[in-house]
Amino acid sequence: MPKVIKNVGCPYCGTCCDDVEVTVSDDGKRVLEVKNVCAIGTQIFMHGGDHEGRIKLPRMRQPDGSMKDVSFEEAIDYTAKVLLKAKKPLMYGFGSTNCEGHAAAARVMERSGGCLDNCASICHGSSFLAIFDNGYPSCTLGEVKNRADVVVFWGSNPAHAHPRHMSRYSIFPRGFFTGKGHNSRTVIVIDPRYTDTARVADHYLQVRQGHDYELFDAFRMVCHGHEDDIPDVVANIPKEKILEVAEIIKNARYCNFFYGMGLCHSDGRNHNIDIAISLTRDLNEFTKCTIMAMRGHYNITGPGAVWSWQFGFPYCLDLTKKTMVHMNPGETSSVDLAMRDEVDAFINIGTDAGAHFPIPAVQHLKKHPFITVDPHINMASEISDLHVPVKICGVDDGGIVYRMDNVPIQYRKVVDAPEGVPSDEEFLDAVYNRMVELEGDGFL
């Protein structure tokens, strides 16, 4: 009889919904049905377990360009040799693996003396830079649900990128002090596009793309009593609207800013986040105000937490000196390393650099050995010299993940992975052991 597993974590976005109900087949190998999960999460669950089309063996590229199945032992040996031969290998990804995998990757790259980076490098990396400079007056999603009567989404579109965020935490749910749900909150959306999130907003500010810093500055001027000096229009927004929204935020009982890629990817980058944090701090003169980054993948917060604990830095780690670590985005970040042709081997884990890096960076990385470790076929796997399939964390592997508010959650396995397929941690540990063996045998 099919079994229903409750309170399962969803392996899609940083909201990390942990109320998913999964119905699995008698033999525990297939997901039959999922409840309490968005359309994207549904696809991930339905592709887990032992189903047709799942890759079960590593695939090595042949001289004629085709891919040939090889054993996991061959894949481990090849990966270990690539890492040992390379002067400066780069391992990148980790948005869709568990924290145990992140720790294993750190062990491997520490031994091989390369660079280690995660997807934050191309999304919320600038948040880290601003947080280092200016602090992070943040909170948990539970506090937003229970307390926030004003919620601001700035350069963020949760209706598309975090589909259950609004219903679980930020807009619609009834909390301890927000018993009327949506009716007890004022929602403000600031975005150059009239997004689906803007459709549920009480106030929508269509900021001119790339001019967020000016608008933040205008809000700060209001906080500091200089509203008379604001021009009539700032970044496309009339002064009256700025004053109206500023008044709503100042009179809030509790306000939270959620910000996304609209700030991190636009001109200004870390400076946009820096001034957002300063505005949050200023608003605490009037009300209780917090800020939170809308982290993308379900465990992209994880590598930042794990590597900060291990090395003192969350991303863009340069381990080439072996005895010490340094981090310098712009120098040790994946896309910059690629564009300067500084790395001579690339390992892509739990992400798709092939699809999501600008194509000139992909072209540079492909000049050297290129390995993908991922459960599925993706654009990186299709240009790789070696593609290693692994378990899907949250579907056929358990582990710890960090939600966008830095709360760790234990994820569970709900179905069995195809026989013989390892987890990221098991594969990376095997690579590490093989590197130790090869070094002992005098390899190189």
Next chain:
Amino acid sequence: MADKILLNMITQRSIEEGIAMEIGKPSPEYFDACALIEMNEDDIKELGITPNTNVKVTSESGEVVVKAIVARQSCYRGLCHIRQSVWANQVVPPRTQSTGEPQYSGFPVIVEPAPNERIKSALECVQGAVGLWKGDE
């Protein structure tokens, strides 16, 4: 009417792209969800084309052919959006302003009608760029 127009391009996530990505990047669903440029209706008119016509998008770092549609999550005039995808990344500049993040939002592109040009598949875009594409055989 203009032969080509200069627009400010951004690329961000969409739920259609997210679903299709999990179905599989080589899938027709991913192609249908992402090989698009979302524009303001008046910008499409200025190009002298009707919605759903192919256009060529050129930036400082590359070019790509995609289908022009009127943005449902609307763009104001002068702004355009290609969903985070293989096609968007054909034109995203890799410069990072010393932060590690490429210029995914806010870079100039030239958009011109290309009704007779074919839109490449995701595999063709990426494998073609690194010299591995062997055609549809």
